[in-house]
Amino acid sequence: MASNRPAPQAPFAPDASEPFAYGAPRAEDGAWEEWNPTEESLPAVRGRHRVAKQRGGGLARSSTVLGVGVIAAVGAGGMASANTGKPPVSIALPDLPSVDSLIDGHHTDAPAASLAGVATATATAAGDASTADAGEALRSRIMAQAERQQSKADSRATAAAVAKADQQAAEAAAKAAKEASVKAAAAKEKAEADAEKKAEEARLATLAKQYTLPTSSYTITSTFGQAGSMWSSGYHTGLDFAAPTGTLIKAIHSGTITEAGWAGAYGYRTILTLDDGTELWFCHQSSISVSAGQKVSTGEVIGRVGATGNVTGPHLHLEVHPGGQPTGIDPGAWLRGKGLTP
Template sequence: MAFTRATGKHRRPNKARRAGAGAAGIAGLAAVGVVGTLASPASAAGGESQGVHDTGLNNIVGVGGHLSETVDEQAHVQATEAEKARAEAAAKEAAAKAKAEAKKKEAEAKRKAAAEKAKKAHAEKVKAARAAEAKRASLNGYVLPVDNASVSTGYKQGGGMWSSGSHTGIDFSAGMNTPVKSVAAGEIVEAGNGGAYGNNIVIKHKDGTYTQYGHLNSIGVSVGQSVKAGQQIGLSGSTGNSSGPHLHFEARTGAEYGTDMDPIAYLRGHGLSV
């Protein structure tokens, strides 16, 4: 039998077409392979059970789950580290604050200690000065009538509390029952109630002068008794015309009222500091 070609021009496929057809064929085979692979568990010969052959889809799901867990773990670690960092920062801040407070307290304690030391040193200095003064006075035969004495009311100070219109002596500040001493050696010429003076004592000294001690709470000597300089003769109080506990002290040229002289000048004249 004879074959004849159809009329018309026939061209060979060019390279581009051949390449396109090849690619299409490969794509088709790949598609068939993938479909066959996905369908193979249902139609596999030999009765193989499903799931024996793993597919790429299962692997992708497994990797996704693993990545999710990893992200959660990383987030947890980061949160833990952040919390730890905050705790460390808070601890450092608290430690710094405690250190600053301790330093402040230490500085305050040092300041107080220094102030207390200075106060004690001043007190010791004053005490030593008074001791030296008392020693000098005792050598001269005179002492102050009360220890650590300070004048609260001066001589000749005016006021309605005194019948003469002015103070005839000086008042030494002294609490109730402060020991009262004779300023010098002498003889007791009066010991008892002295009217406005309350309980009072008058002493005559060897130089012919007199001293008086008024408003006493109690008297420890009697008339005619000899006393030494610094000997206790009574306790301070607030008897007679008095507004509160103190010692009224007078220096006199005679035993009677109205013979008073400046008691501060008198004491200073015998080496005492008033």
């Protein structure tokens, strides 16, 4: 194995007893000059252990390795932050010095500056992480507030829907109740009308037993209110029952005969006054069977059909005067009110 050639010794050896490392120059040493070996002054070294000239790349590579280590460490922290659900943090790395800057005599301050840059980057990363934590907390509060507001909005919407449904149900119930009330009122009214009708029918049936038509085998030839020149008043004032002369005339209801005799245009007339004061006039009779003041009952014969007075043929002219008043009413309506159909 080859070895390097020994380097030449220095022109003098320092004396350790002297106050300074090299002491003062001595005369025997000759002219003194600083020994500063250079690459040109030294013989070339041959062999496996020859040291190549450094061109500033070694320390640069070292700084690159240091930067890669810092990036790896920071990346590990970022991965940990990512695993915890926090957003990644940006880190600014300082520029590390090159070998040339170290050789030029600035190597003393460069490591400190590099370390200061790393510390600054670390502090920046910590600050960014703190800012990220504050941002995450703010985001969480905003999301929680949004959820509360959404929950309140949903609650208000639900309450509004429930209130609307209740209102619709109340309106439907009120409408149903109103319809039911209307139906009940209509049913009640119908029931009352039916009851009243039945009562009236019963009353008329009872009256029909108490009242009777004035004659039989007749034909209605003239009605009440019918206009014509043959009547002095210009209209017919009674109801005409045309029947053969001699047909029996009966008392419609029980009462008192208040008049019986000749009455001019009415011919022979009989007036029957009922208990309520209503007067029934039986006119144009051929004969009278009762006298004034006589009491008669329902269906009793009081005369016969004739053609006396102002007539065109044999018939019974019947008039009804409530309360004895001079103007009469429709005899047909009055008879129907008593349960009789002329």
